[in-house]
Every structure is written in structure tokens, then in C-alpha cells.
Amino acid sequence: MLTKEEVLKRIKEGSGDALKGASVFLRANKNLVLAAVRVNGLELRYAKANLQSDKQVVMAALENDGEALEYIADVLKDDPEVLLAALSSMDRKA
């Protein structure tokens, strides 16, 4: 299991999978998850469920990569701001 320091190091190094292998405790740490999704939005997949429904985390992930939409919680799937952010991000990448 990765320590918090190891996860932070991986985030700083730009690892795409910094949260992979981290404990549930770390994957529930909002600041850590925010830092990770700002580097790679798809890290949202490893976030604990409550953070997949946290709009601040989700918007940060979508800003980085619209494809992170796949990992948002069902409760946000009718939020126009979230959906439009995803589409906008996908368009920027296209």
C-alpha cells in the first residue's frame, strides 16, 4: 500500500496512476485527490465514491480531461454545469 508521501511524489512526477494502489483512506482524502485529478483527470476512477460525487473534485477532473465524466457519481449526471464542462473539455482535446 502506498504512503501519502509516495502518492504525493507520484503526483509531482506527473504519474498518471498516482492514486492506484493507495489505501481507501488516502483515496478519500479530498486534497490529495484534488491534486491528483488536476494532473490527470482520469484519476477520478480511483477516488472514493463520496469524492466522485463532490462537485469541486469532479469539476477539477473534467477541467483536465473530459473523459473523466465516465467516473462521476450518478447524482451528478443531470448537473448541466458538470456535463457542459465535460463536453467543453472533450472539444478542447479533439
Next chain:
Amino acid sequence: MSFKIKGGIGSLGYNREGGGRVLYIFNGKFDFAATDVVVSHSYTDKHEGEIDFAEYDPSKISTDRFEIEDEVPLSSILVIHNVSELSDEENKRIAIFFTKKFLLNLLEDGVAVIFVDLEEQTIFVVGEDEVNNGDLVDALLKHYSDATLFAREYDHIYDY
């Protein structure tokens, strides 16, 4: 009229050997006749003519994203909203995105996905090509509100 298999099915495998996880998608109500055609085709020994399969009841298919038990409406698993603040085009893009990801997640997890077209009375195994070419996704979205999922776990007849 009976169901016709398009493109072949091949072996669906057995649960204890890592296969045998099958998700049927009906573009309407569940129809036992379609699953009967599939198991007769896939689990009948071509030389001996004997059928070798048992199905877990209930059957549950779990991936890292979804959990599907027996017969459920598609809309209970694949959540798609028509959001009034979005244009028709934007809503469609979102719906296509979620539907493709749903199907690809199942395929990546080794689940055999079988689409049953009740109107055409056809059955085919879904692969990445079918997901990406768009026709299947369009067909699913057309029947989103009444489509049905049916999860099955198959095993050897003496293993159940």
C-alpha cells in the same frame, strides 16, 4: 418465428474457468427463447450433441463500475438524463458517451455481451467494433426506456 444468430457466437466459456459471464441486452422485454437459442448453440457439444451447462440463479455480474443481477431495466444501471439546459445535440453526445463506456467496461472485464433485437429477431455478440461504429449505441438509446438487461453466469452442468 425463431431468433437467428448473426455472425456466430462461439464458446461462451464456464464460470469456474474464468468465462461464462454473459449479459444479454434486449431492446424490449426479456425473452427466454433468445437465451435458449444462445445456450443451445454455445453449450451443445457438436460431436456428441449433449448440452453441458448450468446457470447460477440468481446470477450476478460485477465489474469495477456496475453490478447487475438477473433481469433489470437498462435504465436502472445505465443512468442517462435528458437535461433541459443542454441542447438536443449535447444531450445526445452525453448519452452516447455513457452508453459506449458502459459497454466497453463490460467487455474489458471479460463479460460476453449479447444483443437481442426483438424487432428483427436477431442475436449477435457485441465486440468493440460494434460499440464504436455507433449503430448499436443508437439502437440502444432508441430503446433506452424499455430495454432490459439479463445477467447469467454459466458453468458446467455438474459444477452447479
